[in-house]
Amino acid sequence: MRSRFFRPGLLLPVLLTLGASVAFASGEGGTAGFVPPVWTILPFVGILLSIALFPLFAPHFWEHHFGKISAVWMAVGLLLMYFSAAGEPGFLVAYGARIFSSYEEYISFIILLGSLFVISGGIYISGDVRCTPAINTAIIFIGTILASVIGTTGAAMLLIRPILRANKERRYQAHVVLFFIFLVCNIGGSLTPIGDPPLFLGFLQGIPFEWTFVLTPIWAFAVAIVLGVFYGMDVFLSRREDPAVYARHDNPAPVRIEGLFNFVLLLGVVGSVIMSGVLHFETVFTFGMYGELHIPNLLRDGIMIALALISLRTTPKPVRAANHFNFAPILEVAYLFVGIFTTMIPALMLLNARGGELGLDSPAKYFWLTGLLSSFLDNAPTYLTFLATAMGSLGLEHAIQMTAPGEPEHILMAISVGSVFMGANTYIGNGPNFMVKAIAEGQGIRMPSFFGYLMYSVIILFPVFVLVTFIFF
Numbered sequence: 001m002r003s004r005f006f007r008p009g010l011l012l013p014v015l016l017t018l019g020a021s022v023a024f025a026s027g028e029g030g031t032a033g034f035v036p037p038v039w040t041i042l043p044f045v046g047i048l049l050s051i052a053l054f055p056l057f058a059p060h061f062w063e064h065h066f067g068k069i070s071a072v073w074m075a076v077g078l079l080l081m082y083f084s085a086a087g088e089p090g091f092l093v094a095y096g097a098r099i100f101s102s103y104e105e106y107i108s109f110i111i112l113l114g115s116l117f118v119i120s121g122g123i124y125i126s127g128d129v130r131c132t133p134a135i136n137t138a139i140i141f142i143g144t145i146l147a148s149v150i151g152t153t154g155a156a157m158l159l160i161r162p163i164l165r166a167n168k169e170r171r172y173q174a175h176v177v178l179f180f181i182f183l184v185c186n187i188g189g190s191l192t193p194i195g196d197p198p199l200f201l202g203f204l205q206g207i208p209f210e211w212t213f214v215l216t217p218i219w220a221f222a223v224a225i226v227l228g229v230f231y232g233m234d235v236f237l238s239r240r241e242d243p244a245v246y247a248r249h250d251n252p253a254p255v256r257i258e259g260l261f262n263f264v265l266l267l268g269v270v271g272s273v274i275m276s277g278v279l280h281f282e283t284v285f286t287f288g289m290y291g292e293l294h295i296p297n298l299l300r301d302g303i304m305i306a307l308a309l310i311s312l313r314t315t316p317k318p319v320r321a322a323n324h325f326n327f328a329p330i331l332e333v334a335y336l337f338v339g340i341f342t343t344m345i346p347a348l349m350l351l352n353a354r355g356g357e358l359g360l361d362s363p364a365k366y367f368w369l370t371g372l373l374s375s376f377l378d379n380a381p382t383y384l385t386f387l388a389t390a391m392g393s394l395g396l397e398h399a400i401q402m403t404a405p406g407e408p409e410h411i412l413m414a415i416s417v418g419s420v421f422m423g424a425n426t427y428i429g430n431g432p433n434f435m436v437k438a439i440a441e442g443q444g445i446r447m448p449s450f451f452g453y454l455m456y457s458v459i460i461l462f463p464v465f466v467l468v469t470f471i472f473f
Helices: 002-024 038-057 059-084 091-120 133-166 174-183 197-204 209-238 243-247 261-278 295-314 317-322 328-343 345-357 363-374 379-394 399-403 407-425 431-442 450-472
Strands: 124-126 256-258 284-286 292-294
Touching: 038 059, 038 328, 038 345, 038 450, 059 091, 059 328, 059 345, 091 133, 091 261, 091 295, 091 328, 091 345, 091 431, 124 133, 124 317, 133 174, 133 209, 133 261, 133 431, 174 209, 174 431, 174 450, 197 261, 197 379, 197 407, 209 407, 209 450, 261 295, 292 295, 328 345, 328 431, 345 379, 363 379, 363 407, 363 450, 379 399, 379 407, 399 407, 407 450
Parallel strands: none
Antiparallel strands: 124 256, 284 292
């Protein structure tokens, strides 16, 4: 396992450092109205196609070299950005601020995912649970609710291993993971700002914490349909299983939970996220015109790292061994997403510059465009871009004004639901998606390819999104 990650593990931090050093090399910089040419998004398209096609046509090569492939696209992306701004306005002025913010978001993103991954890996839920459709549906529903309480990542990392163990002897398991991603990793996190990063950014912009409760009818409608489809599919597939699979669960052992202290650490992670949104310090660390590092965010990230280290130190090794815990899934996410966060910089700049030209004149259009772009771009900056676009079109100055009854609130609802719900459309739509996929594959489950997953999401989720559009938007 060590050899699989060692070389890209050296290469990617070097490239990340080079990119950051370019961004910090001057005391001045920013986007300065610069709009990158369309061809600068080619590396972003390239890394998406690599994620989609290499596992299909060269799986063994991809398994051993995906980190290097991500590093190559990252390097090409930085080079194209450099050449696109050669002369005037210059690379530093054109891209410095965006590179700074993108890497800042990436580091916080990985710290959050990593801390939740490590802490949840110290919680072992044992017991011989009978893997009936009702039990599977109940576990996914519990996770869907927890997603708004401890975040989609926290809920996913807490429950993915127990549900995989409950179904480990079944022949048909991939569909359980797919619906787990749909609901626990995405749709479930739409009721509070803790649930998903876009809603948390909205909270930081001034949208009240409790405002997201107005999304409850949409959440309940979508969850009921998707969960109902899952139950029907699981009933159908369970009837095709060998009856001996269920016979072995006739006398299930009682459920026991080990590593209970890690629940306290999970709450600490949630608390640190809330803290970063409510604490305000005038002191910041500034980097010229590129950006600022705020003390609450640094405290949040430091607390999460400390909590993860405490979990590693205090959790008995047999508990992690029982969970088949290793760092491969989080490393895979880290290597791929540093490439994604780098190469999507020009795409986000183009969206920010041209978003007002997209003809968005109804909540339905905001819902679909925000959602479809969130399926491939980071949904947090996509949310902020369309929030700013909507405020500009309505002549509003403050985000809280978007909560006013009528058209502003309907548009805000559409942007919020689109960015959260449609993160389920692809493996890269939300961080937990890829983590869950990696954990499932690590336990021997054959998951659909990138396009295979996209096909399932189109068939299962798009009809739900169409109904949501007609009923709510």
